[in-house]
Amino acid sequence: MSTRIVLAVLCMVSVMISCTGSKDFKPIESGKVLFWDRQTTDTGDLLRAIISDFNSAYPGLPIEAQYSGGYSEINRKVSASIQARTLPAMAVGYQSMTVEYVLAGAVVELDPFVQDVEIGLTQQELDDFFPAFLEMNRYPDFENKMYSFPFCKSVLLMYFNKNVLKEAGIDHPPATWDEFLAQCRQIKATTGKFAYAANIDASTIDGMIFSMGGEVTQGRTTLFDSEPAKEVFKLLETLAKEQLAYHIPPESYDDRDAFAQDRIAFFFRSSSHRAYVDRLMENSRDRWGMARIPQKDPNNPRTVLYGPNVSIFKTTLEQQRRAWEFVKYFTSRDVTVRWALGTGYLPVRKSAAEDPRMKSFWEEWEYNRAAFDCLPFAVSEPNLGGWQEVRDLIEKAETAVFTGKQSAEEAAISLKKSADQVLKDFAM
Amino acid sequence: MPNLMESRALGWINRIPAVVDTVLAVCDDLLERMGGNRLRDLPTAVLLLLPSLGLLGVFGLLPLLLAVYLSLFTGKGVNMQFAGLANYTRALSSEEFWSSLLNTFYYALGTIVGAFLISFVIASVLFRLARGRGFFRTVYFLPYITSVVAAATIWRVLLHPYAGPVNVLLTYVGVSPENLPRWLLEPKGVLHLLTNGAFPENWGPSLALCCVILFDIWHSSGFMIVILLAGLTAIPRELEEAAVIDGAGWYARNRYVIVPLISPTIFFLLIMSVIKAFQAFNSFYALTGDGRGPYDSTQNMTVYIFTNLYVYQRLGYGAAVAVLLAVAIVILTLVQWRYVGRKVHYE
Amino acid sequence: MIRRYVMYLFLLCGASITTFPFAWMIGTAFKTYKEAATPSLQLFPSEWQWHNLVETFQAAPFGTYFKNSFFVAFVVTTSVVLTSMMAGYAFARLDFPGRKQAFAVVLATVMVPFEVTLIPNFLIVNRLGWYDTYAALIVPWCTNAFYIFLVRQAFMGLPSDYFDAAKIDGCGHLRFLVWIAGPLVKPILVTVGLFAFLGSYNSLVWPLVVTGTDRMRVVQVGLTVFSGAEGVQFNLLMCASAIVIAPTVVLYFVAQKYFSEGLVGTGLKG
Structure with a gap:
């Protein structure tokens, strides 16, 4: 009996080793360049249309977009596929996910493609990208190499409800954080309403720290105990204590809904929410607007840039080249404008400003320009290994401040300590 | 008894083509001969178990062994390194591991006790029902049919702290806005909140965790009701009637007649519920957005494993925690088998 | 008399708790996007938006999704019922060396949660070349340790006189299982079938991970298309959920009459 068990176990172990032994990645389908993506309905159709234009304009292996669930499902699928050593040609994901894929040895470095004389980008073309878009795809943990390329980009914006502001006797959105707090108090005092509904989100906190004139990290240490970061937490603490703001359940959009019903005056979200708010507001555009988030120093504004990127995997060279050609096509001026207008994301090229379609879109409504105008001073978040965990810690600290579990001071200090530990552990 | 069997058997045999029966008989004969006298049942057992054991071996046992194997490594993808038991010592010395285990216990205790009591009461009422049994049985099973995601979406709206119908109702009753409970967003302990701060904040389950528990009682009672109904239907009616004639009240009847008679069913449900409760994940994830809840106050073991495996990509560490969880479940199951199993009443 | 009314009143109260979310779902399914996003106590839409359907x-492509879901769930259900009947019988009624150990192995497979076995199982399925095929969706789920356990309990509850009598008549195990023991535990088998169907029909993560194309996708994947990175189309999501749930409600209503009637002699025994 026991020898049989030993034999069986040995047999299983050999299967395991054959599963995890080889170091190459095979394409899932060698006849197609698969692209794992999350776009559905209208934006999914647009993506497919762009892909089919590319396929017919540039003959070669056909690109095929496959809907693979939300970002976290795609992440799970890619992780499993890395273990199985079969991968699609490319997939969308946030920088924190890309870091993991790079660590697993699955992602292609893009610099050789970018610099390739035949299929690369010219210096002129490179200069046409907003610098932050390219910077955010370089990874300090891996010699600052480029491992992803911009795909769906947006910036943090302030959405303000004109009805509520008017009700409180305010005629303009706040430009500074002091003004923001003063307006929140005024709204509460005159209307009894909450002024702000907060979506617990690490990127929003990072953006607020940037706008306070601070930085989030320096090398591999965090700066959450710095003055600007503490000011952010203190502001949130004041807002929560004076009942000027409340926080909404995670993964919900209740802030938007409350906004559309004139129950709050402000919320901070990605610029890509514009179309949804527009629908909720039933296109009555005199009721609301968008602006850059309040600043410490309005003459030196900053905000945060975010959104997923595309990474190309180490399958065959043929697949990699083809995938890169598509990524390059996708970020060309013409296509990036088409994608931006169809989805609400931002064009990644400066020259998009000269595009007539873009211009007429901006003329349609004064606030349509707000997001694009933020691009020159938008900053990307750190893309360090372990940052996903730091993000969770930031959100935990924000929750602690909103629920009164910790004071702003305590939250900032303990966040700094735990985040530094995570970054330190990750390096080993 | 044999008479009943015979009539049933004949009824069935008359209805089917005799060919099938002959084939079965030949197989039976063959299998019994293959086994000889001592191992008479073995060939039949192999035949009957082969599909299940084969599938469970490949898709149940092999992944389990792979998980154990994986738990001995650190690193990612092509850069995995053998690390011995490092993942295990790290888990056992991690505060998060223990707090997740504690949350798992609270949850298991809450859902199992709650769902049992409610299901038992409803099943015994439904069982006695003369009319509308089918209707009520369907209605009470509805929550179990719904996918957790759809059901959780609805609950999240109901329990929304500022706009949810529950709190709107509480405002009508006169609760002031500052005192409205935050439900799924509240990391503070429920004991702390109920006693106005007599207990420390981090004692006992958080209010958020209690909401998850309530949701799962609501969602999973249907399953228990169905199985309990099956158990109750098997009780001979005479026994209960005899108890009524003897003047036994509702409590006595349940305590001394019904519960002992369906104790095998209860025992089965208990074992299953403990395993399921210790592996609960979907409702946590769907209700709180990431499973961890406010200030990690709803993070249970499976959520902790999930976060490590898929969010932080710590395959080895996640697998090690999973193995520890499996060990905990095995121990609990064995304890139940020993100590609770002994009290189960057999005919 | 009063007692009976109290009983019905009690049941109705409970029923309203279990059905309220359903009513809410159906109401929301036919609201406009804006009305669905507005929190209110109003259950039904002010104007029914039938075009949401x-x-x-x-x-x-819900047509393909439904076809796949039904096909997969049907095969899985049939196989689970068959395999658990066979294995349950072997564990309950046959005498052979290694029975206890084999049963322990079966139970061991439920000790690790699905979230953990997902990656190893994906590796195995991939290794077998089953990515994006029905085999990947079906084969791993064709048996289930919980249900083997449940059916074993049911077989153990059958009075042994039945079997002894059969033996005297010269009836072997296979014949006894097919013609006598199987039919006697039919309610349990129906229960197993129902749960197996629900489990297969409601699964999302596994089908999403092992398939890549619409050809192989199932209805639960269809439900995720309404949740984008920037928001959820609440009304359409609820509409789709209601449509997806409908077949299972019908199935349950049909199946439930088998649970209680004719359950004599199938008490679960430990």
Whole structure:
């Protein structure tokens, strides 16, 4: 009996080793360049249309977009596929996910493609990208190499409800954080309403720290105990204590809904929410607007840039080249404008400003320009290994401040300590 | 008894083509001969178990062994390194591991006790029902049919702290806005909140965790009701009637007649519920957005494993925690088998 | 008499708790996007938006999804019922060396949660070359340790006189299982079938991970298309959910009459 068990176990172990032994990645389908993506309905159709234009304009292996669930499902699928050593040609994901894929040895470095004389980008073309878009795809943990390329980009914006502001006797959105707090108090005092509904989100906190004139990290240490970061937490603490703001359940959009019903005056979200708010507001555009988030120093504004990127995997060279050609096509001026207008994301090229379609879109409504105008001073978040965990810690600290579990001071200090530990552990 | 069997058997045999029966008989004969006298049942057992054991071996046992194997490594993808038991010592010395285990216990205790009591009461009422049994049985099973995601979406709206119908109702009753409970967003302990701060904040389950528990009682009672109904239907009616004639009240009847008679069913449900409760994940994830809840106050073991495996990509560490969880479940199951199993009443 | 009314009143109260979310779901399914996003105590839409049904069906190839879901769930259900009947019988009624150990192995497979076995199982399925095929969706789920356990309990509850009598008549195990023991535990088998169907029909993560194309996708994947990175189309999501749930409600209503009637002699025994 026991020898049989030993034999069986040995047999299983050999299967395991054959599963995890080889170091190459095979394409899932060698006849197609698969692209794992999350776009559905209208934006999914647009993506497919762009892909089919590319396929017919540039003959070669056909690109095929496959809907693979939300970002976290795609992440799970890619992780499993890395273990199985079969991968699609490319997939969308946030920088924190890309870091993991790079660590697993699955992602292609893009610099050789970018610099390739035949299929690369010219210096002129490179200069046409907003610098932050390219910077955010370089990874300090891996010699600052480029491992992803911009795909769906947006910036943090302030959405303000004109009805509520008017009700409180305010005629303009706040430009500074002091003004923001003063307006929140005024709204509460005159209307009894909450002024702000907060979506617990690490990127929003990072953006607020940037706008306070601070930085989030320096090398591999965090700066959450710095003055600007503490000011952010203190502001949130004041807002929560004076009942000027409340926080909404995670993964919900209740802030938007409350906004559309004139129950709050402000919320901070990605610029890509514009179309949804527009629908909720039933296109009555005199009721609301968008602006850059309040600043410490309005003459030196900053905000945060975010959104997923595309990474190309180490399958065959043929697949990699083809995938890169598509990524390059996708970020060309013409296509990036088409994608931006169809989805609400931002064009990644400066020259998009000269595009007539873009211009007429901006003329349609004064606030349509707000997001694009933020691009020159938008900053990307750190893309360090372990940052996903730091993000969770930031959100935990924000929750602690909103629920009164910790004071702003305590939250900032303990966040700094735990985040530094995570970054330190990750390096080993 | 044999008479009943015979009539049933004949009824069935008359209805089917005799060919099938002959084939079965030949197989039976063959299998019994293959086994000889001592191992008479073995060939039949192999035949009957082969599909299940084969599938469970490949898709149940092999992944389990792979998980154990994986738990001995650190690193990612092509850069995995053998690390011995490092993942295990790290888990056992991690505060998060223990707090997740504690949350798992609270949850298991809450859902199992709650769902049992409610299901038992409803099943015994439904069982006695003369009319509308089918209707009520369907209605009470509805929550179990719904996918957790759809059901959780609805609950999240109901329990929304500022706009949810529950709190709107509480405002009508006169609760002031500052005192409205935050439900799924509240990391503070429920004991702390109920006693106005007599207990420390981090004692006992958080209010958020209690909401998850309530949701799962609501969602999973249907399953228990169905199985309990099956158990109750098997009780001979005479026994209960005899108890009524003897003047036994509702409590006595349940305590001394019904519960002992369906104790095998209860025992089965208990074992299953403990395993399921210790592996609960979907409702946590769907209700709180990431499973961890406010200030990690709803993070249970499976959520902790999930976060490590898929969010932080710590395959080895996640697998090690999973193995520890499996060990905990095995121990609990064995304890139940020993100590609770002994009290189960057999005919 | 009063007692009976109290009983019905009690049941109705409970029923309203279990059905309220359903009513809410159906109400929301036919609201406009804005009305659905507005929190209120109003259960039903001010104006029923029947065209939501059309929009829902256009959002994803639900026809293919339904076909796949039904096919997969049907095969899985049949196999689970068969395999658990066979294995349950072997564990309950046959005498052979290694029975206890084999049963322990079966139970061991339920000790690790699905979230953990997902990656190893994906590796195995991939290794077998089953990515994006029905085999990947079906084969791993064709048996289930919980149900083997449940059916074993049911077989153990059968009075042994039945079997002894059969033996005297010269009836072997296979014949006894097919013609006598199996039919006697039919309610349990129906229960197992129902749960197996629900489990297969409601699964999302596994089908999403092992398939890549719409050809192989199932209805639960269809439900995810309404949740984008920037928001959820609540009304359409609820509409789709209601459509997806409908077949299972019908199935349960049909199956439930088998649970209680004719359950004599199948008490679960430990």
